[in-house]
Amino acid sequence: METSQVFRIFVNFLWLVFIFSESEARELDSHYVTCGSLVKLLNTRHNVRLHSHDVKYGSGSGQQSVTGVDSADDSNSYWRIRGKPSVICQRGAPIKCGQQIRITHMTTGRNLHSHHFSSPLSNNQEVSAFGESGEGDDLDVWSVQCGGAYWDREDAVRFKHVGTDVFLSVTGEQYGHPIRGQREVHGMHSANHHNYWKAMEGVFIQPSNEPLKHDEL
Secondary structure, eight states, rough: OOHHHHHHHHEEEEEEHHHHHHHHHHHTTTTOOOTEEEEEEETTTTTTEEEEEEOOSSSSSOOOOEESSSSSSOOOEEEEEEEEETTTOTTOOOOOOTTTTEEEEEETOOOOEEEEETTTTOSSSEEEEEETTBBGGGGOOOEOOSSSOOOOTOOOOOEEETTTTEEEEEEEEEEOTTTTTTTEEEEEOSGGGGGOEEEEEEEEOOOOOOOOOEETT
């Protein structure tokens, strides 16, 4: 066999290995929530989606309220997954278990936030939406608590507030007017069945690829 033929076979082999590895990587990434993804988050115990709107708390911090809603169709329940401040979160990169992230409300541009105020109904720790155009402070950072290497879209995970060590939770208390029927979302110090969340509807960003659409988007 001529040297040129051997070289072509070798190059073709390398190209096939590259294509296969790229395909495997895309298939791997498609199972995970990735940086830049836009998602709805379901509390698996109470079957409500994490929600916010331009309605302020009447007590506590007075910041934008965060609630849980039954409806799967409300556009105010979309949140973007982002890196913490001053740390690059590569667009489309799978979120690692233990990684610190920001969760930004799509409609208002405010970040999921917590601090040492009491929540209005249960007297747990208040969770609010804070900042402007995606920029707030260091109390906007949450750690993804899960069992494997990455945040798998099929698994329920916990979100632990880095600044105060509480878990994002729902225990079922319902608001009256003006957000009647919506559930209180708050922070709890104990890890339990009230603080499991699962990624549901949304757009899951892929690296160097078109967004992977899921359900309604």
